Amino acid sequence: MKKFKLSFQIGALFVFGMILLAADHIDAPAVQGTSADITDYYAFQGGDANNIVFVANTQGLLAPGATDAASFDENVMIEFNIDTSDPKDNVEDLIIQAIPRDGRMYFFGPYAAGGNTGTTGSIDITAEVTAVDITEYGESAEIATSDDGIKVFAGPRDDPFFMDFARFGEITGGMATSFNNPGDDTFAGTNVMSVVIELPKSLVGGSGTINTWVETKKK
Amino acid sequence: MKYIKILSLALLAMFTLQNCGDDETMPPVDEIPNVSGTYTLADQMGRPAINTVFVASDEKNTFNTTVPSEQGALYADKFAERLENLSMPVWGNGGKNLLDLDAETFGGVLATDVLSVSLDGTTTFFDGTNVLTGRNLSDDVITTELTLIFGGEDGMETPTLSDDNVDGNDKDFLTTFPYLASPW
Numbered sequence: 520m521k522k523f524k525l526s527f528q529i530g531a532l533f534v535f536g537m538i539l540l541a542a543d544h545i546d547a548p549a550v551q552g553t554s555a556d557i558t559d560y561y562a563f564q565g566g567d568a569n570n571i572v573f574v575a576n577t578q579g580l581l582a583p584g585a586t587d588a589a590s591f592d593e594n595v596m597i598e599f600n601i602d603t604s605d606p607k608d609n610v611e612d613l614i615i616q617a618i619p620r621d622g623r624m625y626f627f628g629p630y631a632a633g634g635n636t637g638t639t640g641s642i643d644i645t646a647e648v649t650a651v652d653i654t655e656y657g658e659s660a661e662i663a664t665s666d667d668g669i670k671v672f673a674g675p676r677d678d679p680f681f682m683d684f685a686r687f688g689e690i691t692g693g694m695a696t697s698f699n700n701p702g703d704d705t706f707a708g709t710n711v712m713s714v715v716i717e718l719p720k721s722l723v724g725g726s727g728t729i730n731t732w733v734e735t736k737k738k
Numbered sequence: 739m740k741y742i743k744i745l746s747l748a749l750l751a752m753f754t755l756q757n758c759g760d761d762e763t764m765p766p767v768d769e770i771p772n773v774s775g776t777y778t779l780a781d782q783m784g785r786p787a788i789n790t791v792f793v794a795s796d797e798k799n800t801f802n803t804t805v806p807s808e809q810g811a812l813y814a815d816k817f818a819e820r821l822e823n824l825s826m827p828v829w830g831n832g833g834k835n836l837l838d839l840d841a842e843t844f845g846g847v848l849a850t851d852v853l854s855v856s857l858d859g860t861t862t863f864f865d866g867t868n869v870l871t872g873r874n875l876s877d878d879v880i881t882t883e884l885t886l887i888f889g890g891e892d893g894m895e896t897p898t899l900s901d902d903n904v905d906g907n908d909k910d911f912l913t914t915f916p917y918l919a920s921p922w
Contacts, residue, residue, distance in 0.1 A: 550780050
């Protein structure tokens with residue numbers, strides 16, 4: 520019975536015909552390989568429990584040899600969206616926008632999204648700004664901190680994502696029926712272009728739960 | 739008066755010089771570049787692997803350019819159907835997963851692609867106790883998602899598909915900002 524179940528499952532996956540890919544790596548055909556291609560999003564309590572950290576990674580599977588040439592596109596804004604409402608309506612109440620210019624990453628916010636919600640948006644330059652030199656490949660991390668404790672970084676990092684994606688492809692391709700043990704991290708040895716912001720929780724609602732997502736928007 | 743002015747300028751210069759380098763202060767307002775214009779949604783993400791696992795190839799771009807508040811209405815049924823296609827033994831006949839959610843409910847939860855984050859304590863995708871309170875760098879999100887898709891009610895229904903047996907990153911994370919390890 521169990522064996523039948525297993526082959527039915529594999530058959531269903533195979534017949535479905537989809538290559539199942541990892542995190543959001545390689546999931547956006549329209550922007551694949553560009554700096555608008557988001558690979559991952561993380562949100563976690565900072566080393567200081569009064570702070571929250573947001574990480575947005577872009578441009579996955581960068582080989583070490585390709586990382587020096589990788590850059591953030593000046594026409595691409597990375598936008599952190601935060602819904603603080605209760606109950607949640609999944610419409611952003613606060614946004615943080617990061618955009619590069621001449622080797623520096625400028626972070627606007629967090630500020631009230633107001634009418635700046637949805638699929639198009641602009642940057643309100645009267646919002647609080649925190650700027651940092653984009654860290655170059657091989658140099659130690661450049662960090663900037665604003666007066667109210669917003670800490671920012673932008674540059675290449677080891678891709679923190681881990682998965683045996685190669686084996687998963689074999690399973691969905693009908694060439695294997697189970698994962699290996701131990702598995703093999705397909706993303707080992709690769710880099711991403713990363714934007715990291717740590718800020719006091721009081722700036723994004725203070726307490727309770729937030730719903731959050733990251734977007735890239737292009738001009 | 740002049741002496742005091744020169745001294746203040748000197749002190750200001752010293753202060754500025756000291757703060758250039760690894761830890762910088764904010765630029766003055768007149769240094770903000772021209773970032774005017776309208777920017778249009780290109781890609782988005784909430785939880786890991788959701789678009790890639792649940793959205794058909796020819797719909798990925800549409801999903802990416804649909805705002806989260808509208809995703810549920812458009813995709814909840816498709817996600818529920820996808821769960822049943824991935825594992826009918828687990829999801830058929832009102833079957834549930836470890837979170838005690840059936841295909842319709844779990845599909846509905848996942849279709850609105852946002853990450854829920856607690857501001858009150860432990861932030862993790864899943865640590866055995868806390869569920870969907872954030873996403874840490876060290877969270878094994880893939881095994882969590884595989885378990886929630888293939889594991890059934892006790893999480894153990896299809897052990898060979900519920901864990902990819904890669905449970906950590908290739909480099910140690912940093913204990914301080916920016917937390918992500920230096921590049922290879």
